[in-house]
Amino acid sequence: MFFHLPRYLLQLRKLFAPLGNRMDNLEQYLAPLLAYFDGEPWPQGIAIMGVTFLFASLLSWFIFRTLKFLTSKTKSFLDDRLLAIARPPIYYSLLMTGFSAGVNRMPLSDKLTDYLIFGFKTLGVIIWMIALVRVSKIILQQLAWGGNRNNIRLIQPQTLPLFDNVSKLLIVAVAVYIIFQIWGIDMTAWLASAGIVGIAVGFAAKDTLANLFSGVFILADTPYKIGDYIVLDGNQRGKVTHIGLRSTRLITRDDVEVTVPNSIMGNSKVTNQSGGPHPKFRIRVQVGVAYGTDIDQVNDILMKVAEDEPLVPKSPEPRVRFRAFGASSLDFELLCWIENPELRGRTLHKLNSAVYKRFNEENIEIPYSKQDLYIKELPKT
The missing domain is CATH 2.30.30.60 (SH3 type barrels.)
Structure with missing residues (x-):
């Protein structure tokens, strides 16, 4: 595909080229007017430009007025925006056809005539380039922000700047290539030099390029x-x-x-921690009680503490699990959810404080490591 890129670009160039082989048709339609100025090339050229200006103005006004009336009936603003962008390049394309024909009629030198026509073409390419950049931005915004947000899409709000910049780069590159072809500039040497410079820059900026490509994949894959x-x-x-x-x-x-x-x-x-089906995050409060404690009472106290805490949502419901018979304690775990991971530290603080106070009120012992010191004998004095 890449080997045939110049051929595709040449085909694109034809879209922007003035309708050279169609100038004869234009001049045939204007034959009566040209006959009136027979033998006077300057008035003929100016007449062609003037008629083209009037024709392009009236035709574009009528067509876009009609299209605007039709698009106003729709609920979407996308067609209105695209229509507003399309009018300048189409209007200029009509003008460029007549102006090029008028310049050909004028008694100018071949070199000056070529320069003027090349200038018309170049200006047309720039106008179309700006229009395509604006259209691509609107379409990308529609793809990123429109539709069902639950669908997995490559173009998302966070990846929109990346695709916007890439589309601008491609459109500008194609426009520059077409302009070079219009002026007859051979791009072979330029492309070869760009390839050598690209290889040198790639070796010199290896780490930067690694970060760049990783950034592209992160924006496209969106792991966070x-x-x-x-x-x-x-x-x-x-x-x-x-x-x-x-x-x-x-x-x-x-x-x-x-x-x-x-x-x-x-x-x-x-x-x-914010991923998954919702941003809620589960926290765990681990607590041990002494052997012989009523485990049903412990379960009720832990559930009551979780239910009374405002930072703990009602859904999903909190739960208590009796995890293990520890070396010196019965190990329980209170599992509850918070609205987002940012509240983890604050919620753990409140739950731990509430559990400790309730255990003290109910005389439930929280065992801890103890060490007894036995003196085998006192030193002799």
């Missing part, structure tokens, strides 16, 4: 998004505040910003 709480391999935990092409930034619980290169993020195990 801005606002998620993630845990890295080294137990570094924080809230994602920025995902760039080079690095990812986190804010830790100590309000310290950590910048991690994307190459490391792409090759590390990342735990997204």
Whole structure:
């Protein structure tokens, strides 16, 4: 496919080229007017330009007025925006046809005539390039923000800047290629030089390119998004505040910003605590009671503590599990959910405090390690 790219670009160039072989048809329609100025090339050229200007203005006004009336009947604003963008390049394409025919009629030197026509073509390419950039941006925004947000899509709000920049780069590259072809500039040497420079830059900026490609894959795959709480391999935990092409930034619980290169993020195990079907996060309160304690009473107290805590939602319901017979305690675990991982520390603090107070009120012993010291004999004096 890439080997045939120049051929495809040449085909695209034809879309922007003035209708050279159709100028004869235009001049046939204007034959009576040209006959009136027979033998006077300057008035003939100016007449062709003037008639083309009037024709293009009236035709574009009528067509786009009709289309605007039709699009106003729809509920979507997408067709209105696309219609507004399409009018300038189409209007200019009509003008370019007549102006090129008028310049050909004028008694100018061949070199100046070529320069003027090449200038018309170049201006047309630039106008179409700007229009296509705007159209691509609107379409990408529609793909990213429109439709059902639960669907998995490659183009998402967080990947929109990436695809927007790539589309702009491709459109501008094609436009530059067409302009070079219009002016007869051989791009073989330019492409060869660009390839050599690209190889040199690739070796010199190996780490930067690794971060760049990792950033592209992160934006496309979206293992995490801005606002998620993630845990890295080294137990570094924080809230994602920025995902760039080079690095990812986190804010830790100590309000310290950590910048991690994307190459490391792409090759590390990342735990997204905000991922899954909902942003809720489960916490575990582990507590041990002395042997002989009424386990039903412990279960009721732990459930009551969880139900009375405002930071613990009602759904999913909290639960208590009797985990193990410990060396010196019966080990229980209170499992409950919080709305987002950011509340983990605050909720654990309140639950631990409430459990300790209730156990004290109910005279439930929380065993702890004890060491007894026996003196075998006192030193002799």
